[in-house]
Amino acid sequence: MPEKTKRVLVVDDSAFMRRLIAEVVELRDGFRVVGTAADGLEALDSIRALSPDIVTLDVAMPRLDGLATLERIMDEMPLPVIVVSAAGSTDENASAVRALELGAVEFVRKPSGPVSIDMLVVREQLLRALDAASAVTFGGSEPASAEPRVMQGATLTALPRNAARAVVIAASTGGPRVLADVVSRLSADLDAAVLIVQHMPAEFVPTLAARLGELTSLPVAVAADGDPLYSGRIYLAPGNGQVRLRRGTYSVTIEINAGDPLCGARPSADPLFQSVAKIFGRNAVGVVLSGMGRDGAEGLRALRGAGGAGVVQDRASSIIYGMPAAALEAAGADAVVPSREIAAAIHDLLTANRRVA
Numbered sequence: 001m002p003e004k005t006k007r008v009l010v011v012d013d014s015a016f017m018r019r020l021i022a023e024v025v026e027l028r029d030g031f032r033v034v035g036t037a038a039d040g041l042e043a044l045d046s047i048r049a050l051s052p053d054i055v056t057l058d059v060a061m062p063r064l065d066g067l068a069t070l071e072r073i074m075d076e077m078p079l080p081v082i083v084v085s086a087a088g089s090t091d092e093n094a095s096a097v098r099a100l101e102l103g104a105v106e107f108v109r110k111p112s113g114p115v116s117i118d119m120l121v122v123r124e125q126l127l128r129a130l131d132a133a134s135a136v137t138f139g140g141s142e143p144a145s146a147e148p149r150v151m152q153g154a155t156l157t158a159l160p161r162n163a164a165r166a167v168v169i170a171a172s173t174g175g176p177r178v179l180a181d182v183v184s185r186l187s188a189d190l191d192a193a194v195l196i197v198q199h200m201p202a203e204f205v206p207t208l209a210a211r212l213g214e215l216t217s218l219p220v221a222v223a224a225d226g227d228p229l230y231s232g233r234i235y236l237a238p239g240n241g242q243v244r245l246r247r248g249t250y251s252v253t254i255e256i257n258a259g260d261p262l263c264g265a266r267p268s269a270d271p272l273f274q275s276v277a278k279i280f281g282r283n284a285v286g287v288v289l290s291g292m293g294r295d296g297a298e299g300l301r302a303l304r305g306a307g308g309a310g311v312v313q314d315r316a317s318s319i320i321y322g323m324p325a326a327a328l329e330a331a332g333a334d335a336v337v338p339s340r341e342i343a344a345a346i347h348d349l350l351t352a353n354r355r356v357a
Helices: 015-025 040-050 066-076 090-102 119-134 175-185 202-213 269-283 297-305 322-331 339-352
Strands: 006-011 031-037 054-057 081-085 106-109 166-171 193-198 220-222 234-236 242-247 252-257 284-288 309-313 335-337
Touching: 006 015, 006 040, 006 119, 015 031, 015 119, 031 040, 040 054, 040 066, 054 066, 054 119, 066 081, 066 090, 081 090, 081 119, 090 106, 090 175, 090 202, 106 119, 166 175, 166 269, 166 297, 166 322, 175 193, 175 202, 175 339, 193 242, 193 269, 202 220, 202 234, 242 269, 269 284, 269 297, 284 297, 284 322, 284 339, 297 309, 297 322, 309 322, 309 339, 335 339
Parallel strands: 006 031, 006 054, 054 081, 081 106, 166 193, 166 284, 193 234, 220 234, 284 309, 309 335
Antiparallel strands: 242 252
């Protein structure tokens, strides 16, 4: 039986962009544009009237902007939303990361500003985003808070401690929303280094690091080649290379090289998980969050095989259950929990310092 055609609502304040985005959407079999809207208020009315399966959403719009619209969609009538908007400036990148944190499936950058006649340049990215949106499920995930839970002024001046334990996290589509929840709940005295691989464009990673830094008293930074690994710090993999750990005589350091994409991603979680497994063994916890594909599955298997523990996000709180399902099938887990319980599971497993299942 053929799959149901996905109905798409296109929202943009430019009539030209609405037409262009609609044309790109309908290049892919299985998707049909059922309506358009010129601002957020019109979009909300159109969603109620047309019941689309997927929404593409601009950010800069009159009356009700895209972020406010997205927040209302997720609160009142959750739908897969692909944000299609300008990016590049500090404010635009911050809006992109905030949209992902609020629950947008993907962010597709307009290649040449708010009105981009060259949208075909990002055609494949938009079509991939539509495929991702088709795989979205909505369950019990908590809405992202508009304000950070913790504002304690993280600092890098505290006396560093070489890491004796490590937490490594893999995330893709839906990840920024869960990462905000997890990071905000980590204890300020966490006695482990935290390494995060989030699949996203490289230009957004520093903005995500800054945003996560607002949610915790732990220092958060984008990892750089040669950085020493310290307990009580959070390192985000940059978007331009593969990340591994290297053991030296007196410390563990971060190694970044260009490398080819693995599992369709660069950075990929698998090589980082595998290096963490070799160096930290039973003193490591691997975590696999929402996302498409199977990145992190083989890495978690290696980590648990070395005696470390594994946490997998549950189906109900995952926007896309592909990566968690693949990890669970390949590696099993010590805890399968909703997003709001992941930080507690990490702390419990670090304390136990052994695999319990």
